[in-house]
Amino acid sequence: MPAGKDRIIVIGGGIQGCATAYFLAKRGQDVTLLEKDHIGRHASGVNAGGVRRLGRDPVEIPLSLASMDIWQSLQGHIGDHADAFHPCFYLKVALDEDGQALGVDRINALLKAGFKHEIWLEDWEVKRRLPHLSCPTYGGILVEGDGWALPWRIVQGFASAAVKHGSRLVEGCRVVGIERGRDGWQLHTTKGLLEAAQVVNCAGAWAAGLSALAGDAAFPLSPYAPMLAVTDSRPGILPAVIGVLGQTLSLKQLHSGQFVIGGGIRARANLETSRGEIDIPALAASMDLATTLFTAITSARIIRCWSGIEGYMPDGLPVIGRGSQPGLVHGFGFSAHGFQLGPAVGEALADLVMGQQPRISLAPFSPSRFETT
Ligand SMILES: Cc1cc2nc3c(=O)[nH]c(=O)nc-3n(C[C@H](O)[C@H](O)[C@H](O)COP(=O)(O)OP(=O)(O)OC[C@H]3O[C@@H](n4cnc5c(N)ncnc54)[C@H](O)[C@@H]3O)c2cc1C
Structure with a gap:
C-alpha cells in the first residue's frame, strides 16, 4: 500500500x-x-437485522429517521444488496398494565416532542394485525415501514x-x-x-x-455478547418484527419460515479472543416469551444459537x-x-x-x- x-x-x-x-x-x-x-x-x-425506529431514545430519533431515509433508498447506494432489506411493520406489544402505561406514556412524550412515527394500537388492532397471536395484549406501539434485513x-x-x-x-x-x-x-x-x-x-x-x-x-465502553437463536422452517404466521414493552425480545420470521429469536439478552464477551459466550438459560427466557406470544413456535426446533460482540456505553x-x-x-x-x-x-x-x-x-x-x- x-x-x-x-x-x-x-x-x-x-x-x-x-x-x-x-x-x-x-x-x-x-x-x-x-x-x-x-x-x-x-x-x-x-x-x-432489526431495522427499527421504534423504541429509540428520543435524542437518537433524528439520527434514526435520517438513517431510515437512506434505508428507503438503499438500492441507489448498495445496488442489488438492497434486496436484503424487508420493510414490514414493527410492533411492540404490552402484555400487562405496566407495559401499557410505558407505551402510552412514551407515545404522549413523543407527540409532545413532535414525533409521530410511533402510534398506539388497541388490543383489537394488535389482534387484527397479528391473527396468530396466542395471548391477550394491552395494546402496543406500531411503526409502519420499519422491518428487518439480512445483516451480513x-x-x-x-x-x-x-x-x-x-x-x-x-x-x-x-x-x-x-x-x-x-x-x-x-x-x-x-x-x-x-x-x-x-x-x-x-x-x-x-x-x-x-x-x-x-x-x-x-x-x-463495556463489551457484551447479545445472543440469538434460529429455528427450523415453519408455516408463515408472523408478518412483522415483534417486541414486548418493558421486556427484552426481538422476534421475526424470515421468508424461509425460520424464526429468529433474541437480540437483547447478553452473555459475556472476550475482546482478546474476539469470542462471545452463549448463556443458554438466559436465552431460554427469550424463547419462553416468544412461545407465550405465539404457541405455534413451540413446535419449531432451534437449529442454531450464536452471539456477537457489541460495545455498550x-x-x-x-x-x-x-x-x-x-x-x-x-x-x-x-x-x-x-x-x-x-x-x-x-x-x-x-x-x-x-x-x-x-x-x-x-x-x-x-x-x-x-x-x-
Ligand atoms: C446479536 C446481536 C443482535 C443485534 N440486533 C440488532 C438489531 O436488531 N438492530 C440494530 O439496530 N442493532 C442490532 N445490534 C447491534 C448492531 O449489530 C451494532 O450496534 C452494530 O453492528 C455496530 O456496528 P460497528 O460497525 O460499530 O461494530 P462491529 O460490527 O463490531 O465492527 C467493528 C469492527 O472493528 C474491527 N476491529 C476492532 N479492532 C480492530 C483493530 N485493532 N484493527 C482493525 N479492525 C478492528 C472488528 O473486528 C469489527 O469487525 C445487535 C447486535 C448483536 C450482537
Whole structure:
C-alpha cells in the first residue's frame, strides 16, 4: 500500500466503518478501511437485522429517521444488496398494565416532542394485525415501514459500494499502535506501517482500546455478547418484527419460515479472543416469551444459537464525533441498536472527516460527554 498523507484510514469493517468508507469514497476521498478479521465478522454481520425506529431514545430519533431515509433508498447506494432489506411493520406489544402505561406514556412524550412515527394500537388492532397471536395484549406501539434485513449482506453491500467508488479494503489487518506525528497519524498494523491524515475509529467493542492507543480519552465502553437463536422452517404466521414493552425480545420470521429469536439478552464477551459466550438459560427466557406470544413456535426446533460482540456505553447512546486529538473521529458504542443507524452514521462521520456540518446534530453523542472536570 502506498503511503498517503491525505489518506483517511477507517478502522473497523462493521456497518459503521463500511458505510463511512462508502460515503467518503463516493465523495472522491482517498480512503482505506482496515479490518482485523473480515468484513461483517462481528456485531454488524451477525445481529438480529432489526431495522427499527421504534423504541429509540428520543435524542437518537433524528439520527434514526435520517438513517431510515437512506434505508428507503438503499438500492441507489448498495445496488442489488438492497434486496436484503424487508420493510414490514414493527410492533411492540404490552402484555400487562405496566407495559401499557410505558407505551402510552412514551407515545404522549413523543407527540409532545413532535414525533409521530410511533402510534398506539388497541388490543383489537394488535389482534387484527397479528391473527396468530396466542395471548391477550394491552395494546402496543406500531411503526409502519420499519422491518428487518439480512445483516451480513447489507454490510457486504456497503463494503462493495465503497470499493466500487475507489476505497481500499484490507482484511486480516489489525491496528496495534497509533501515533500522532507532526503532520498526521502513523498506524502500526499486522500488515505494516501506514500513514494517514485522518483516522476514523469504528472499531466496535474494541474502540476504547483504539482510542487509548491514540492517546485520546478513556471511554467507559463495556463489551457484551447479545445472543440469538434460529429455528427450523415453519408455516408463515408472523408478518412483522415483534417486541414486548418493558421486556427484552426481538422476534421475526424470515421468508424461509425460520424464526429468529433474541437480540437483547447478553452473555459475556472476550475482546482478546474476539469470542462471545452463549448463556443458554438466559436465552431460554427469550424463547419462553416468544412461545407465550405465539404457541405455534413451540413446535419449531432451534437449529442454531450464536452471539456477537457489541460495545455498550453507560447511557446506551453511541459516541459519534471528533476526538480530542486532531484528525481523529470516533463512531462506536452502539449498545445493541446500531445496525439501523449505520447508514446515517456513515454519512455523518464522512461529513466530520471532511469538515462539513452533519445534517443531524451529533451533540447527544459527543465523545466529551463523559469527561470529568
Ligand atoms: C446479536 C446481536 C443482535 C443485534 N440486533 C440488532 C438489531 O436488531 N438492530 C440494530 O439496530 N442493532 C442490532 N445490534 C447491534 C448492531 O449489530 C451494532 O450496534 C452494530 O453492528 C455496530 O456496528 P460497528 O460497525 O460499530 O461494530 P462491529 O460490527 O463490531 O465492527 C467493528 C469492527 O472493528 C474491527 N476491529 C476492532 N479492532 C480492530 C483493530 N485493532 N484493527 C482493525 N479492525 C478492528 C472488528 O473486528 C469489527 O469487525 C445487535 C447486535 C448483536 C450482537
